[in-house]
Amino acid sequence: METKQSLTITDNRTGKQYDLPIENETIKAKDLLQIKVKPDDFGIMTYDPAYMATASCKSTITFIDGDRGILQYRGYPIEQLAEKCSYLEVAYLLMTGELPNKTQLDEWTASVTTHTFVHENVKKLMDGFHHDAHPMGMFVSTLAALSTFYPTAKRIHDPAERRLTFYRLIGKVPTIAAFAYRHSVGMPYVHPDNELSYAGNFLSMMYKIAEPKYKPNPVLERALDVLFILHADHEQNCSTSAMRSVGSSHVDPYSAAAAAAAALYGPLHGGANEAVLRMLDEIGTLDKIPAFIKEVKEGKGRLMGFGHRVYKNYDPRASIIKRLADQVFEVTGRNPKLDIALELERIALQDDYFVKRKLYPNVDFYSGLIYQAMKFPVDMFPVLFAIGRMSGWLSQWEEMLLDGDQKISRPRQVFLGHGKREVPMLSQRA
Ligand code: ACO
Numbered sequence: 001m002e003t004k005q006s007l008t009i010t011d012n013r014t015g016k017q018y019d020l021p022i023e024n025e026t027i028k029a030k031d032l033l034q035i036k037v038k039p040d041d042f043g044i045m046t047y048d049p050a051y052m053a054t055a056s057c058k059s060t061i062t063f064i065d066g067d068r069g070i071l072q073y074r075g076y077p078i079e080q081l082a083e084k085c086s087y088l089e090v091a092y093l094l095m096t097g098e099l100p101n102k103t104q105l106d107e108w109t110a111s112v113t114t115h116t117f118v119h120e121n122v123k124k125l126m127d128g129f130h131h132d133a134h135p136m137g138m139f140v141s142t143l144a145a146l147s148t149f150y151p152t153a154k155r156i157h158d159p160a161e162r163r164l165t166f167y168r169l170i171g172k173v174p175t176i177a178a179f180a181y182r183h184s185v186g187m188p189y190v191h192p193d194n195e196l197s198y199a200g201n202f203l204s205m206m207y208k209i210a211e212p213k214y215k216p217n218p219v220l221e222r223a224l225d226v227l228f229i230l231h232a233d234h235e236q237n238c239s240t241s242a243m244r245s246v247g248s249s250h251v252d253p254y255s256a257a258a259a260a261a262a263a264l265y266g267p268l269h270g271g272a273n274e275a276v277l278r279m280l281d282e283i284g285t286l287d288k289i290p291a292f293i294k295e296v297k298e299g300k301g302r303l304m305g306f307g308h309r310v311y312k313n314y315d316p317r318a319s320i321i322k323r324l325a326d327q328v329f330e331v332t333g334r335n336p337k338l339d340i341a342l343e344l345e346r347i348a349l350q351d352d353y354f355v356k357r358k359l360y361p362n363v364d365f366y367s368g369l370i371y372q373a374m375k376f377p378v379d380m381f382p383v384l385f386a387i388g389r390m391s392g393w394l395s396q397w398e399e400m401l402l403d404g405d406q407k408i409s410r411p412r413q414v415f416l417g418h419g420k421r422e423v424p425m426l427s428q429r430a
Contacts (some may be wrong), residue, residue, distance in 0.1 A: 002123040005021065005022045005023070006019050006020060006021050006022055007020045007027055008020075009032075009035065011035050011037075011044075013037050014037055014307055015052055016035075018035055018385075020029075024058075025027060026055055029045070029046050029054070032044040032045065032046065033045075033361055045412055045414070049208060050409075051241070056235075056241065056244070056409075057236065057244065057392060057399075057400060057403065057405075057406065058403065058405065059235065059236070059399060059401070060074070060097065061073065061233060061235070061392070061395055061399060062074075062076060062154075062233045062235040062392070062397060063075070063235075064235055064310050064311070065195070066310035066312050066313065067312050067313055068313060068414070069311060069313035069314050069316050070316065071234075071316045071317065073090065073093060073094055073232065074093050074094065074097050074098070076093070076314055076319070077101070077262045078229075078230065078317060079316065081229055082094075082226050082229050082320050083337075085099070085229065086111065086197070086198070086225055087198055087199065087228040087229050087232070087347075087388065087391075088105070088108060088109055088112060088198050089105060090228075090229045090232050090391070091106065091108075091112075091170055091232065091391035091409055092105065092108050094232060094233055094380070094391050094392055094395040095166055095391065095394065095395050095398070096255060097367060104118070109198075110197070111167045111171075112167050112170050112171045113171065114167070114171070114172070114194075115167045115168045115170075115171030115172060116171045116172065116175055116192035116193065116194060116201065116209065117172075117175065117192055117423060118175050118176065118212060119149050120173055121149070122142060122145065122146070122149065122176070122179075122330030123141065123179065123189060126138060126142060126176075126180065126183055127157055127181060127183065129141075131183075131184070131186065132184065133181035133183070134184075134211055134379055135177070135181055135183075135184050135379050135380050135383050136180075136261070136264075136265050136270075136271075136376075136379065136382045136383050136386075138176075138179075138180040138183065138184075138300065139173075139180050139257050139261060139264075139383050139386060140261045140262050140265060141258070142176045142179075142180070143169075143173075143176070143254055143257050143258040143261055144254065144255055144256040144258035146168075146169075146172070147252045147255045147258075150168065150252075150254065151252075151256060153165050153252045153253055154251075154252040154263035156250055156252065156253065157401070157402060159177055161264040162253070162401075165234045165253045165254075165394065166391075166394050169253070169254070169394060170256060170390055170391055170394070173226070173386065173390050174192075174198065174201065174202035174205065174387055174388045175192055175205060177200060177202070177205045177383045177384070177386070177387050178190065178205030179205070180383060181206055181376075181377070181380055181383075182205075182206075182216040184257075184377075184379065186320070187209075189205075190204060190205045190206075190208045190214075191205075192204075192205060192314070194203075194213065195215070196214075196216065197216075197221060197225070198225065199216070199221050199222070199224040199228065200216040200221045202224065202385050202387070203216040203220065203221060203224065204216065204315075206376075207375070212351075217331055219327055219328065219331045219376055220328065220331060220332075223324050223328050223370060223374070224374070224384075225321070226324055227324070227367060227370065227371075227387070227388065228387060229349055229364070230317040230320060230321065230363060231317075231384075231385050231389050232389065232391050232392050232413075233389070233390050233392025233395065233396070234392065234418075235310075235392070236297060236388075237263070237269065237309075238263045238264075238266070238268075238269045238326060238395050238418035239260040239263040239264040239269060239270065239318075239389065239420045240260065240389075240393060241255050241263075242259045242260045242262070242263040243259065243260035243393040243396055243397050244255075244396055244397060244400045244409065245259075245309055246259040246260070247397045247400055248400060248406060248407065248408045248409040249409075250270060250408075253394065253397055255270065256393075256397060257390065257393055258393070258398075260389075260393045261386050262351070264385060264386055265382055267304075270381075270382035270385040270386065271370035271381070271382050272304055273303060273305065273363075273364035273365075273367045273371070273381045273382075273385075274361070274368065274379070274381045275304040275364075276304045276305040276338065276341075276364055276368045276380065277306075277368045277369070277372060277378050277381075278378070279303075279304045279305075280337040280341060280344075280369075281289070281337070282341050283340055283344075285340075286339065286343055288313075289340065289343055289344055289347060290347070292344075293344075293347055293348065293351065296353075296418045297351075297353045302363070302381070302387070303344065303354070303359070303418065304365075305347060305361060305362055305364045305365030305366075305368075306348060306354065306359045306360065306361055306362065306365065307357070307359040307362065308360075308362045311360065312358035312360075313358070313360060314360045314403055315360060315361060315362040315363050316359065317362075317363040318360070318361040318362060318363055318365055318366060321357065321363065321366045321367050321370065322363075322366050324370060324374075325338065325366050325369060325370050328370050328373050328374065329373060330364075332373040332374065332375075333373070335369045335370075335372055335373045337347060337369055337372075338369055339366065341366065341369060345361055345365070368381055371384060388416075
C-alpha cells in the first residue's frame with residue numbers, strides 16, 4: 001500500500017481536522033494559515049526563532065548531512081573538490097551547476113582576472129579609513145561602496161549584468177581584502193598581477209615589497225586555494241541568509257554582498273577562527289587546558305571552533321584543514337598553538353559535556369592556525385573567509401532571484417507587547 005504523503009492535524013479548539021501535504025519531508029507553513037477558530041483569524045503560524053526547523057528556500061547548490069559529516073557542492077563531495085579542483089573551478093561549479101571543461105575554465109578565469117583591478121577612487125575611499133581600522137570593517141564598507149561605481153548592477157533581472165557582477169565581485173574581493181590589509185599596516189597598495197593564480201595573486205598583493213615579481217610558495221598558494229574552496233558555500237548559514245534576505249528586496253548585489261559580509265563579521269560566524277586563536281593565546285600552556293574546559297562546562301564562555309548548528313559530527317572541512325595544516329607547517333614551521341589545539345580537541349572529544357551535545361571541531365578550529373602560520377594577522381581571518389564565500393553568496397543570490405516561489409523576505413512575529421494605549425503629555429509621565 002502506498003503511504004499517504006500528508007500530515008493530519010486536529011485543532012482541539014474546534015475539533016476540525018486538516019490534511020497538509022508533505023513534500024520533501026516538509027509541510028508548507030502557509031498551509032497552516034487555514035487553521036482558524038473564527039473566519040477573520042489570521043490562522044496558525046509557526047514560531048521558529050533562528051530558523052531551527054524552517055526551510056526558507058529550495059536549493060540545488062549545497063548539500064549537508066550534519067549527522068554524517070557530509071558536505072557536497074552541486075553533488076560533488078567536498079573532499080574530492082578540495083583534492084582535484086582549483087577555487088575558480090569550484091566557483092564556476094557553484095555558479096552554473098557544472099564543473100567547467102578546459103575551454104570554459106579558460107574563459108571564466110580570463111573574465112574574473114580582467115576584473116581584478118579597482119577604480120582609483122576605491123583606493124581613495126579606502127585611504128579615508130583610520131590607520132587602525134579593522135580590515136573586515138573596511139572590506140564590508142568597500143563592498144557597499146562598489147554599488148556606486150557600478151550603478152547598472154541594479155538591473156538584476158538582466159542575466160548579462162548578473163554575470164558581470166560575478167566576474168567583478170569574485171575578481172575584486174582579493175584586491176579589496178589585500179588593500180584593507182596594506183592600509184592597516186601602512187604599506188602601499190600592490191596592484192593585481194594577472195599572470196598569477198587567483199590565490200597567488202592575492203598573496204602577491206598582500207606580501208610583495210620591493211621585488212619586481214612576487215613568487216608565491218606553491219604549497220602555501222595551494223593551501224590558500226583549498227581554504228577558499230572549503231569556505232565557498234555552506235547552504236543557508238547566517239551570511240548567506242543575509243545575502244538572500246537583503247537581495248530579496250531587489251537591491252543591487254554589491255549592497256546585498258555587503259550585508260552578507262557584515263553578518264560574517266560576527267564572532268559566532270566568520271569571526272570564530274579569530275576567536276579560536278585568542279582563546280588559544282589565553283590558554284597559553286597545556287597545563288591550563290583542564291581549568292579552561294571546566295570553565296566552559298560551567299557556562300563561563302565557549303570552546304570556540306567547536307559546535308555547529310548543522311554538523312553534529314566532525315565537520316568534514318575540519319578534517320581536510322587538519323591535513324592541510326601539516327603541509328603548511330612543513331614550509332612555515334609548526335605553529336606552537338597547534339599542540340594546545342590538538343590537546344583541547346583530544347580532551348573535548350572524550351568529555352561527556354561535549355559528547356552529549358555532539359560538539360565537534362568545526363572549520364574554524366584549525367583554519368586560524370594555518371592563516372597565522374602564513375602570516376595573516378587575526379584581523380584578516382574573516383576577510384579571508386569572505387573571499388572564498390563570495391562565489392557561494394552570489395550563486396545563492398541568483399538562485400533566489402530565479403526562484404518563482406520567492407518574494408521579499410518578511411518574517412512574522414508573535415506580538416507580546418502592550419494593548420493600545422493613549423500617549424500622555426511629557427509632564428504627565430511618571
Ligand atoms: N562550547 C561550549 N558549549 C557549547 C558550544 C561551544 N563551542 N557550542 C554549543 N554549546 C552548548 C550550548 O551551551 C548548549 O548547551 P545547553 O544545551 O546546555 O544550553 C548546547 O551546546 C547547544 O548550543 P546552541 O548554542 O543552542 O547551538 P547553536 O546551534 O545555536 O549554535 C554555534 C551553534 C553558534 C556554532 C555554537 O556551537 C557556538 O557558539 N560555537 C562556538 C563559535 C564557533 O565556533 N562558531 C563557528 C561556527 S562555524 C562557521 O560559522 C563557519
